Amino acid sequence: MDQTAYFAQMREKRKTEILISARKMFLTEGIAAFNIQQLARNLDISTVTLYKYFKNSDDILKALQKQILQDLQTDSFSDTIPAGKDSLDSLQQLLETFYTEILKRKEDLSLLLLSEWYLPSKEAKTASILLPYINKLEPAFFSTLQQAQTEHLLKTNFDISDSLHFFQQMNLTMLEHIALIKKTQYAKKKKELLQQIHQLISSYILSIKK
Structure with a gap:
């Protein structure tokens, strides 16, 4: 695997980790109470790093929405x-x-x-x-x-x-x-x-x- 492919794979892995943690927070605490800073703490990363993947909480929510609907399309x-x-x-x-x-x-x-x-x-x-x-x-x-x-x-x-x-x-x-x-x-x-x-x-x- 070349370096570009490796970094792309790691980026997708990190993005998946963010969405899994955010999903749990949304469902447990509610959307209105969701906090980007707390999400970063849960993942043990900085908010600066998190913002490299998602602009804000709406962006994360849209990504989760898209993920669920895409999974539904392939479900039989x-x-x-x-x-x-x-x-x-x-x-x-x-x-x-x-x-x-x-x-x-x-x-x-x-x-x-x-x-x-x-x-x-x-x-x-x-x-x-x-x-x-x-x-x-x-x-x-x-x-x-x-x-x-x-x-x-x-x-x-x-x-x-x-x-x-x-x-x-x-x-x-x-x-x-x-x-x-x-x-x-x-x-x-x-x-x-x-x-x-x-x-x-x-x-x-x-x-x-x-």
Whole structure:
């Protein structure tokens, strides 16, 4: 490895260390209480060194936001449609598997939602920053609904486009609810949350079933 490549590798390593430490601080102390000087102390580096990587706390937050969304793009947790007894059973399993995985990403959801509220925006926000999670699931969801319609399992007046819109809003509301649960309360509320999710999914399936 030549010297240029070595220094580039070390710079990326240091940048990763900064983001890991900053992420922990944001989630533990909150974005408003975040302090660059404390971050530097936690990393045992000078603030001058830290500023060589990030201009300010907003810059760090944007980097974390970008990192989470990029990781989501390469994640395949919603690509496979479960083999159920019929398409509606597959749909229920798909949604429950989706939320099982989503709950593992609770910290990512919290950080994204907080960053959306905190970071200044020059343009009006037209969609929730959590929408990419729904978009990841949408192809499998749409395909399963189409199959259920082909199998004549859905109500006669069922409209897939309307259902997709309702599905999107329902899931965004649930994702925001998960994101807003305090870290200190999450372990205690997880079981109750799983029950709520199961009831929500079951009610949705029942509402579209013939």
